[in-house]
Protein backbone atom coordinates (compact mmCIF):
# COMPACT_ATOMS: atom_id res chain seq x y z
CA UNK A 1 0.00 0.00 0.00
CA UNK A 2 1.43 3.43 -0.89
CA UNK A 3 0.91 6.63 1.09
CA UNK A 4 2.71 8.98 -1.30
CA UNK A 5 -0.04 11.59 -1.01
CA UNK A 6 0.68 11.92 2.72
CA UNK A 7 3.57 14.14 3.84
CA UNK A 8 5.22 13.61 7.23
CA UNK A 9 7.82 15.72 9.07
CA UNK A 10 10.29 13.68 11.16
CA UNK A 11 12.43 15.84 13.43
CA UNK A 12 15.54 13.87 14.44
CA UNK A 13 15.18 11.16 11.79
CA UNK A 14 18.81 10.17 11.24
CA UNK A 15 19.64 8.30 14.45
CA UNK A 16 18.27 5.62 16.77
CA UNK A 17 14.49 5.22 16.79
CA UNK A 18 14.10 8.17 14.38
CA UNK A 19 16.28 6.43 11.82
CA UNK A 20 14.08 3.32 11.98
CA UNK A 21 10.95 5.49 11.72
CA UNK A 22 12.38 7.20 8.61
CA UNK A 23 13.25 3.87 6.97
CA UNK A 24 9.87 2.34 7.79
CA UNK A 25 7.74 5.28 6.61
CA UNK A 26 9.86 5.69 3.48
CA UNK A 27 9.33 2.00 2.73
CA UNK A 28 5.58 2.44 3.17
CA UNK A 29 5.59 5.18 0.52
CA UNK A 30 5.05 8.32 2.63
CA UNK A 31 6.57 11.60 1.40
CA UNK A 32 9.00 12.69 4.12
CA UNK A 33 10.75 15.83 5.33
CA UNK A 34 13.50 14.65 7.68
CA UNK A 35 15.75 16.80 9.86
CA UNK A 36 19.04 16.17 11.67
CA UNK A 37 21.48 18.47 13.42
CA UNK A 38 24.20 18.17 10.82
CA UNK A 39 23.99 18.02 7.05
CA UNK A 40 24.49 14.61 5.53
CA UNK A 41 23.58 14.18 1.88
CA UNK A 42 20.80 11.68 2.63
CA UNK A 43 19.15 10.01 5.59
CA UNK A 44 21.21 6.91 6.52
CA UNK A 45 19.71 3.81 4.94
CA UNK A 46 17.19 5.88 2.97
CA UNK A 47 18.67 6.91 -0.37
CA UNK A 48 16.76 9.80 -1.91
CA UNK A 49 15.69 11.41 1.38
CA UNK A 50 17.62 14.67 1.83
CA UNK A 51 18.23 15.76 5.39
CA UNK A 52 17.33 19.27 6.44
CA UNK A 53 19.69 20.77 9.02
CA UNK A 54 17.82 21.67 12.17
CA UNK A 55 19.14 22.00 15.70
CA UNK A 56 16.14 22.59 17.96
CA UNK A 57 18.27 24.69 20.32
CA UNK A 58 19.53 27.04 17.58
CA UNK A 59 17.14 29.98 17.09
CA UNK A 60 18.76 30.69 13.68
CA UNK A 61 17.53 27.34 12.33
CA UNK A 62 14.06 27.48 10.77
CA UNK A 63 12.17 24.51 9.33
CA UNK A 64 11.46 24.47 5.59
CA UNK A 65 8.03 22.91 5.40
CA UNK A 66 5.69 21.84 2.61
CA UNK A 67 2.38 23.68 2.18
CA UNK A 68 0.49 20.89 3.97
CA UNK A 69 1.56 18.23 6.45
CA UNK A 70 -0.30 15.08 7.50
CA UNK A 71 1.86 14.27 10.50
CA UNK A 72 4.72 15.54 12.66
CA UNK A 73 6.96 13.18 14.65
CA UNK A 74 9.23 14.84 17.22
CA UNK A 75 12.15 12.56 18.20
CA UNK A 76 14.91 14.68 19.81
CA UNK A 77 15.94 13.58 23.26
CA UNK A 78 18.77 13.68 25.77
CA UNK A 79 19.46 11.87 29.01
CA UNK A 80 21.47 13.12 31.96
CA UNK A 81 21.55 10.60 34.79
CA UNK A 82 22.89 12.11 38.01
CA UNK A 83 22.01 12.16 41.71
CA UNK A 84 19.66 15.07 42.33
CA UNK A 85 22.20 17.03 44.43
CA UNK A 86 24.60 17.07 41.48
CA UNK A 87 22.12 18.23 38.85
CA UNK A 88 22.75 21.83 37.85
CA UNK A 89 20.37 24.41 36.48
CA UNK A 90 22.20 23.97 33.15
CA UNK A 91 21.45 20.22 33.18
CA UNK A 92 17.74 20.92 33.68
CA UNK A 93 17.82 23.65 31.01
CA UNK A 94 19.42 21.34 28.44
CA UNK A 95 16.92 18.54 29.04
CA UNK A 96 14.01 21.00 28.81
CA UNK A 97 15.39 22.73 25.70
CA UNK A 98 15.82 19.59 23.62
CA UNK A 99 12.98 17.40 24.92
CA UNK A 100 10.28 20.02 25.56
CA UNK A 101 10.91 23.55 24.24
CA UNK A 102 12.17 22.11 20.94
CA UNK A 103 8.85 20.33 20.53
CA UNK A 104 6.96 23.54 21.29
CA UNK A 105 9.01 25.41 18.69
CA UNK A 106 8.53 22.72 16.02
CA UNK A 107 4.79 22.37 16.63
CA UNK A 108 4.21 26.13 16.54
CA UNK A 109 6.02 26.28 13.18
CA UNK A 110 4.27 23.20 11.77
CA UNK A 111 0.72 23.89 12.96
CA UNK A 112 -0.39 25.97 9.93
CA UNK A 113 0.75 23.19 7.56
CA UNK A 114 -0.93 20.51 9.73
CA UNK A 115 -4.18 22.50 9.59
CA UNK A 116 -4.00 22.43 5.76
CA UNK A 117 -3.89 18.61 5.66
CA UNK A 118 -6.12 16.99 3.09
CA UNK A 119 -6.49 13.98 5.43
CA UNK A 120 -9.57 13.85 7.66
CA UNK A 121 -7.28 14.19 10.65
CA UNK A 122 -3.56 15.02 10.96
CA UNK A 123 -1.38 13.34 13.58
CA UNK A 124 1.31 14.50 16.01
CA UNK A 125 3.57 11.97 17.74
CA UNK A 126 5.74 13.08 20.68
CA UNK A 127 8.29 11.13 22.71
CA UNK A 128 8.26 10.67 26.48
CA UNK A 129 9.95 7.98 28.57
CA UNK A 130 8.86 5.38 31.09
CA UNK A 131 10.72 7.54 33.64
CA UNK A 132 8.07 10.30 33.43
CA UNK A 133 5.55 8.25 35.42
CA UNK A 134 7.67 5.53 37.03
CA UNK A 135 10.02 6.88 39.67
CA UNK A 136 13.63 5.90 38.92
CA UNK A 137 16.71 7.11 40.80
CA UNK A 138 18.96 9.67 39.03
CA UNK A 139 16.26 10.48 36.44
CA UNK A 140 15.01 13.77 37.98
CA UNK A 141 15.89 16.09 35.06
CA UNK A 142 14.76 13.82 32.21
CA UNK A 143 11.64 12.70 34.12
CA UNK A 144 10.65 16.35 34.58
CA UNK A 145 11.21 17.20 30.89
CA UNK A 146 9.28 14.14 29.69
CA UNK A 147 6.44 14.78 32.15
CA UNK A 148 6.18 18.23 30.56
CA UNK A 149 5.89 16.58 27.12
CA UNK A 150 3.09 14.32 28.36
CA UNK A 151 1.19 17.33 29.71
CA UNK A 152 1.72 19.20 26.44
CA UNK A 153 0.53 16.20 24.44
CA UNK A 154 -2.71 15.77 26.39
CA UNK A 155 -3.45 19.48 26.40
CA UNK A 156 -2.88 19.84 22.65
CA UNK A 157 -4.99 16.75 21.99
CA UNK A 158 -7.90 18.61 23.58
CA UNK A 159 -7.15 21.92 21.90
CA UNK A 160 -6.61 20.55 18.38
CA UNK A 161 -9.42 17.93 18.24
CA UNK A 162 -11.15 16.92 16.03
CA UNK A 163 -8.76 17.95 13.23
CA UNK A 164 -5.41 16.90 14.68
CA UNK A 165 -4.69 13.90 16.91
CA UNK A 166 -1.84 14.03 19.44
CA UNK A 167 -0.31 10.96 21.07
CA UNK A 168 2.85 10.35 23.09
CA UNK A 169 5.11 7.30 22.95
CA UNK A 170 6.81 6.36 26.24
CA UNK A 171 9.53 3.73 25.72
CA UNK A 172 11.73 2.08 28.27
CA UNK A 173 15.43 1.44 27.64
CA UNK A 174 15.93 0.88 23.90
CA UNK A 175 19.11 -0.03 22.05
CA UNK A 176 20.10 3.31 20.43
CA UNK A 177 23.08 5.71 20.60
CA UNK A 178 21.24 7.64 23.33
CA UNK A 179 21.26 4.57 25.58
CA UNK A 180 24.75 3.37 24.62
CA UNK A 181 26.38 4.34 27.91
CA UNK A 182 23.76 2.34 29.84
CA UNK A 183 24.47 -0.77 27.78
CA UNK A 184 28.23 -0.39 27.56
CA UNK A 185 29.14 -3.86 28.80
CA UNK A 186 27.49 -7.26 28.89
CA UNK A 187 26.80 -7.18 32.65
CA UNK A 188 24.99 -3.83 32.50
CA UNK A 189 23.01 -4.88 29.43
CA UNK A 190 21.99 -8.15 31.09
CA UNK A 191 20.94 -6.39 34.32
CA UNK A 192 18.93 -3.85 32.29
CA UNK A 193 17.15 -6.64 30.41
CA UNK A 194 16.32 -8.46 33.69
CA UNK A 195 14.60 -5.38 35.14
CA UNK A 196 11.94 -5.75 32.45
CA UNK A 197 9.18 -8.36 32.92
CA UNK A 198 9.64 -9.34 29.26
CA UNK A 199 13.31 -9.94 30.08
CA UNK A 200 14.84 -7.72 27.40
CA UNK A 201 15.29 -4.11 26.40
CA UNK A 202 13.55 -2.42 23.46
CA UNK A 203 14.49 -2.55 19.82
CA UNK A 204 14.23 0.72 17.84
CA UNK A 205 12.45 -1.09 14.98
CA UNK A 206 9.53 -2.13 17.20
CA UNK A 207 9.10 1.44 18.47
CA UNK A 208 9.03 2.56 14.82
CA UNK A 209 6.16 0.11 14.19
CA UNK A 210 4.14 1.84 16.92
CA UNK A 211 4.94 5.27 15.43
CA UNK A 212 3.74 4.12 11.99
CA UNK A 213 0.49 2.93 13.58
CA UNK A 214 0.04 6.33 15.28
CA UNK A 215 0.47 8.34 12.05
CA UNK A 216 -1.78 5.99 10.08
CA UNK A 217 -5.57 5.89 9.82
CA UNK A 218 -5.52 2.63 11.81
CA UNK A 219 -5.22 4.77 14.97
CA UNK A 220 -7.91 7.27 13.87
CA UNK A 221 -9.91 6.90 17.13
CA UNK A 222 -6.88 7.53 19.37
CA UNK A 223 -5.85 10.90 20.74
CA UNK A 224 -4.49 12.25 24.03
CA UNK A 225 -2.85 8.91 24.87
CA UNK A 226 0.53 8.18 26.41
CA UNK A 227 1.44 4.73 25.14
CA UNK A 228 3.99 2.71 27.10
CA UNK A 229 6.18 0.41 25.02
CA UNK A 230 8.37 -0.81 27.82
CA UNK A 231 8.49 -4.58 28.29
CA UNK A 232 5.98 -4.19 31.14
CA UNK A 233 8.34 -2.30 33.46
CA UNK A 234 5.88 0.54 34.12
CA UNK A 235 2.93 -1.60 35.15
CA UNK A 236 3.81 -5.20 35.91
CA UNK A 237 5.15 -6.64 39.20
CA UNK A 238 6.30 -10.24 39.36
CA UNK A 239 6.21 -12.04 42.72
Ligand SMILES: NC(=O)c1ccc[n+]([C@@H]2O[C@H](COP(=O)([O-])OP(=O)(O)OC[C@H]3O[C@@H](n4cnc5c(N)ncnc54)[C@H](OP(=O)(O)O)[C@@H]3O)[C@@H](O)[C@H]2O)c1
Pocket residue numbers: 011012013014015016017018035036037038054055056057074075076077078098127128129130170171172173174175176177178179
Ligand atom coordinates in the same frame (compact mmCIF):
# COMPACT_ATOMS: atom_id res chain seq x y z
N1 LIG B 1 16.75 4.94 23.78
C1 LIG B 1 16.10 4.90 24.93
O1 LIG B 1 16.42 4.09 25.83
C2 LIG B 1 14.92 5.81 25.18
C3 LIG B 1 14.13 5.58 26.32
C4 LIG B 1 13.06 6.42 26.57
C5 LIG B 1 12.77 7.46 25.71
N2 LIG B 1 13.54 7.65 24.60
C6 LIG B 1 13.23 8.78 23.73
O2 LIG B 1 13.13 8.38 22.39
C7 LIG B 1 13.49 9.48 21.54
C8 LIG B 1 14.49 9.03 20.50
O3 LIG B 1 15.70 8.70 21.18
P1 LIG B 1 16.75 7.62 20.64
O4 LIG B 1 16.93 6.64 21.70
O5 LIG B 1 16.39 7.18 19.27
O6 LIG B 1 18.08 8.50 20.69
P2 LIG B 1 19.23 8.82 19.63
O7 LIG B 1 19.45 7.68 18.76
O8 LIG B 1 20.43 9.28 20.35
O9 LIG B 1 18.58 9.97 18.91
C9 LIG B 1 18.39 11.21 19.59
C10 LIG B 1 17.83 12.11 18.56
O10 LIG B 1 17.75 13.39 19.16
C11 LIG B 1 18.27 14.31 18.23
N3 LIG B 1 18.75 15.50 18.92
C12 LIG B 1 19.45 15.58 20.07
N4 LIG B 1 19.69 16.87 20.36
C13 LIG B 1 19.12 17.59 19.35
C14 LIG B 1 19.04 18.97 19.06
N5 LIG B 1 19.59 19.89 19.85
N6 LIG B 1 18.39 19.37 17.94
C15 LIG B 1 17.84 18.45 17.12
N7 LIG B 1 17.89 17.12 17.33
C16 LIG B 1 18.54 16.72 18.44
C17 LIG B 1 19.40 13.55 17.54
O11 LIG B 1 19.70 14.22 16.33
P3 LIG B 1 21.09 14.02 15.53
O12 LIG B 1 20.93 12.71 14.79
O13 LIG B 1 21.11 15.18 14.64
O14 LIG B 1 22.17 13.96 16.56
C18 LIG B 1 18.74 12.19 17.35
O15 LIG B 1 17.95 12.15 16.21
C19 LIG B 1 14.02 10.57 22.46
O16 LIG B 1 13.03 11.56 22.66
C20 LIG B 1 14.31 9.83 23.75
O17 LIG B 1 14.23 10.68 24.89
C21 LIG B 1 14.61 6.85 24.31
